[in-house]
Amino acid sequence: MGVLWQPDLFSARGEVAVDAEFRTGRWTPLDARSWVEVVPGWLAGANELFQRLAEAVPWQAHYRWLFRQRFLEPRLTAEYRQLADAPHPALVVAADALSEHYGVRYDNLWLNLYRGGEDSTGWHRDRFSCRRPECIVPVLTLGATRRFLLKPRAGGPSIAFHPSAGDLVVMGGRCQEEWVHSVPKAPGTMGARISVNFQSSEQARRPRPDGATS
Numbered sequence: 001m002g003v004l005w006q007p008d009l010f011s012a013r014g015e016v017a018v019d020a021e022f023r024t025g026r027w028t029p030l031d032a033r034s035w036v037e038v039v040p041g042w043l044a045g046a047n048e049l050f051q052r053l054a055e056a057v058p059w060q061a062h063y064r065w066l067f068r069q070r071f072l073e074p075r076l077t078a079e080y081r082q083l084a085d086a087p088h089p090a091l092v093v094a095a096d097a098l099s100e101h102y103g104v105r106y107d108n109l110w111l112n113l114y115r116g117g118e119d120s121t122g123w124h125r126d127r128f129s130c131r132r133p134e135c136i137v138p139v140l141t142l143g144a145t146r147r148f149l150l151k152p153r154a155g156g157p158s159i160a161f162h163p164s165a166g167d168l169v170v171m172g173g174r175c176q177e178e179w180v181h182s183v184p185k186a187p188g189t190m191g192a193r194i195s196v197n198f199q200s201s202e203q204a205r206r207p208r209p210d211g212a213t214s
């Protein structure tokens with residue numbers, strides 16, 4: 001895959017590892033029931049992991065339907081339904097650390113490759129991977145820094161985050177019910193970005209009417 005990779009010249013090429021203590025985490029309430037936690041530099045060795053994923057993942061383009069029109073999604077994606085099939089062992093370690101920290105079992109992965117500033121994802125919420133009233137959705141950034149926006153589903157100004165390589169953005173509470181998120185186009189951006197969405201089959205199941213969780 002010939003994506004442009006622009007490593008941070010100041011970070012040493014090294015082992016991929018996560019901060020299991022989430023020491024740099026900054027938790028921000030969005031409203032009374034929704035929140036975001038940003039964990040700068042959560043993953044060390046982000047450049048190494050980016051390069052391995054850019055090369056090893058079978059990235060695919062997909063057509064989507066929007067307002068009855070079929071369009072080619074402006075990014076490439078890949079899905080790993082079993083964590084055991086993850087394309088790099090560090091992603092299993094990362095999923096386990098997230099599961100331990102947030103009390104949600106992350107057992108599958110959704111990866112996005114934004115080849116450059118013309119790639120993007122529009123406003124959406126994670127309806128299919130989050131069918132519980134409250135969910136916790138961690139998104140790890142590798143590669144280029146892009147804007148990650150959140151805005152209330154009912155309307156209102158957006159809030160911008162600028163996750164860089166190795167940073168984690170975690171959407172929690174009723175974020176997938178009452179907020180939408182996007183990664184807008186960024187003409188002039190040099191380099192590609194990969195985002196790793198840690199998903200949970202528990203969160204993708206509707207709660208049972210009797211209140212049981214499985």
Ligand SMILES: O=C(O)CCC(=O)C(=O)O
Binds near residue numbers: 110
């Ligand atoms: O790339 C990102 O940071 C967000 C990805 C996303 O929202 C999605 O794939 O549903």
